Amino acid sequence: MGEPKAIGYGTAGGRRTLDVLVVGLGPGGGAAAYRAAVAGASVLAIERKKCIGEPVQCAEFIPAPLGRWAQDEGVLRQHIEGMKSFLPSGASEQSPFPGLMVDRARFDRALARRAQEAGAEVMTCTRLTGLDVCTRTAVIGLADGASATVEYRALIAADGPHSAVARLAGLPELPVVHTRQYTVKLLQPHADTDIWLSDEFPGGYGWLFPKGPVANLGMGADRHFEHDLKAPLDRLHARLVAQGLVGSEILSRTGGAIPVGGMRASLVLESVLFVGDAAGLTHPITGAGIAAAVESGECAGRAAARFARADEAAALAGYDEDMRDQYGVALERAAARRRDLERHWRTPNANDDRTMRRGWIAFPEYFSV
Ligand SMILES: Cc1cc2nc3c(=O)[nH]c(=O)nc-3n(C[C@H](O)[C@H](O)[C@H](O)COP(=O)(O)OP(=O)(O)OC[C@H]3O[C@@H](n4cnc5c(N)ncnc54)[C@H](O)[C@@H]3O)c2cc1C
Known part of the structure; x- marks a missing residue:
């Protein structure tokens, strides 16, 4: 894993049509590509890095x-x-x-390998550079400097905290x-x-x-x-x-x-599904996001495959709803605790044990109203 895999663009200006384009191969993208491929969709997963998972930016x-x-x-x-x-x-x-x-680099690569074995095409050194969510068209920059156009039915944005998909679609940056x-x-x-x-x-x-x-x-x-x-x-x-x-x-x-602002207002835009950090699913207090990335990736991969096969708009809305059901309460509580803490940083209260107990998940005070 890590070697770019040719998929037949050949020259600049190549065009390709497929069911699901996955942008980013962290844990969210690997899980999404795997589930979409298992569900029978044609999947291309792109990663801008040369070697998936490296450099590691994680406490693991x-x-x-x-x-x-x-x-x-x-x-x-x-x-x-x-x-x-x-x-x-x-x-x-x-x-x-x-x-x-875990060894996070190997963890990410194992997920990408699983996706590849299920039939997804994986390309490293390949980044999303352009996007039109209305016409469902993406432009990707290839390893050799050329670019190509991908017409997708569904796109999964698994491109992390500074999501290029979100930026190109005109959505705000996450705090x-x-x-x-x-x-x-x-x-x-x-x-x-x-x-x-x-x-x-x-x-x-x-x-x-x-x-x-x-x-x-x-x-x-x-x-x-x-x-x-x-x-x-x-x-x-x-x-x-x-x-x-x-x-x-x-x-x-x-x-x-x-990302610490909590979930995006919507996890679906046209036929784009946001997962993991790009969706704001990371816990605003602990910063933990691997589990949410994998779970949202799996769920988005299934929904994207269903949408691509049967044009089932309900599959996309169902994804957003499922994620809100699963993570909404915990993320909202964490975001509220962050706001409370913001009033105290750089004041004597921030070095008072009671303030910190209310702001950290290990203490019962965190869960009280
Ligand atoms: C220092 C640190 C420690 C952490 N420790 C933990 C921890 O111990 N446990 C935990 O659960 N969470 C931890 N987290 C959070 C966790 O790393 C993230 O929540 C998790 O990586 C999110 O996965 P993801 O797949 O959504 O995004 P990412 O892992 O960020 O993957 C996004 C991928 O998209 C690629 N990409 C970006 N833009 C493009 C583009 N235009 N085209 C193609 N590819 C692109 C990136 O190269 C990247 O590989 C930590 C974070 C940091 C920074």
């Missing part, structure tokens, strides 16, 4: 039920038992929060938080994900996710409150080095944007 935790997608060799790296949440006072709370740490992450050596076995909540990480939190002999140590913050993510992450790193938990050497660095 997935909830336990998503383990069914982590069976391929080398994907599963460690089991997680719980989550330890540290409050500004230093008090901590242990919660059961089982899950898995995001920014992150910075180091991979460091883990000097003691660790079975929990650790979370730090305080005004040091305004609009986000600090995290340590163990992955066998290494750990992903990172933080997120809202740029309205903090531009410099390096200094607070370096301070957290230094504290953990002093505790003997992690090594001082930074093995690799990454980061990226996480």
